[in-house]
Amino acid sequence: DAEGIATVTLDRPPMNLFNYDVYNEFGAVFNELSEREDVYVVILTHTGKDFSCGNEVEDLQKISKENVQRHYQIVGEGLAAIYACKKPTIAAVRGMAVGAGLAAPAACDIILAADDASFFIPEITVGIIGASEFLQLLVPKKIARYYAYTGKPIPAYKIYQWGGILELVPKKGLGAASMRIAHDLLERSSPIALSCLKQTMNDNENDRLLEKFYRGGFYGRDWILTDDFRESTRAFFEKRKPVYTGKR
Numbered sequence: 001d002a003e004g005i006a007t008v009t010l011d012r013p014p015m016n017l018f019n020y021d022v023y024n025e026f027g028a029v030f031n032e033l034s035e036r037e038d039v040y041v042v043i044l045t046h047t048g049k050d051f052s053c054g055n056e057v058e059d060l061q062k063i064s065k066e067n068v069q070r071h072y073q074i075v076g077e078g079l080a081a082i083y084a085c086k087k088p089t090i091a092a093v094r095g096m097a098v099g100a101g102l103a104a105p106a107a108c109d110i111i112l113a114a115d116d117a118s119f120f121i122p123e124i125t126v127g128i129i130g131a132s133e134f135l136q137l138l139v140p141k142k143i144a145r146y147y148a149y150t151g152k153p154i155p156a157y158k159i160y161q162w163g164g165i166l167e168l169v170p171k172k173g174l175g176a177a178s179m180r181i182a183h184d185l186l187e188r189s190s191p192i193a194l195s196c197l198k199q200t201m202n203d204n205e206n207d208r209l210l211e212k213f214y215r216g217g218f219y220g221r222d223w224i225l226t227d228d229f230r231e232s233t234r235a236f237f238e239k240r241k242p243v244y245t246g247k248r
């Protein structure tokens with residue numbers, strides 16, 4: 001807009017599922033906004049009742065030993081573009097934020113969430129290794145390990161208590177709250193200084209985010225060769241409890 005606040009909206013009804021096209025588009029959009037001189041703050045929001053219910057199942061079913069590296073590259077570059085954006089980013093989240101739907105807002109600088117929001121990475125329950133590094137941007141590391149190992153949802157109020165969410169906001173007030181925070185940032189400093197400070201904090205805190213994400217692909221290749229991987233994926237799509245052998 002005229003004030004230098006850009007809004008990126010995830011709009012794939014009814015569940016705002018991620019696929020390779022979405023990751024590529026996120027990468028292109030956030031890389032462009034990162035370099036635009038007329039953009040000072042970016043708000044990431046969504047349509048519908050849920051931010052995102054995760055990844056399209058078709059993409060998950062196609063992961064194999066041959067394409068797993070490409071899978072992690074597309075996903076990683078799309079999500080890392082949000083984190084690496086040179087402008088401060090604000091996520092506004094309602095409903096469920098699952099898997100990549102957790103990673104995208106977690107990659108933002110500031111998160112505002114509706115009181116009905118919940119965040120989780122169920123990857124371990126559907127046969128995928130990854131996304132824990134994004135969860136660690138939201139909650140303390142020891143807490144993140146438990147929720148990564150179990151795939152259980154985390155209510156927004158718990159993340160707020162742990163300091164990963166700035167404010168809990170009624171659903172109807174989320175858009176106005178996001179703009180309020182954006183204006184708050186811009187009223188206190190030059191946009192140039194904000195950009196420089198963000199890049200400094202990124203470099204100091206977590207400049208290895210994408211490297212950490214790719215580590216999941218490294219171990220994921222070993223996992224994909226096991227019978228338990230195939231059983232995990234089959235059980236998820238057949239809506240039954242998996243039966244694991246624990247053998248490589």
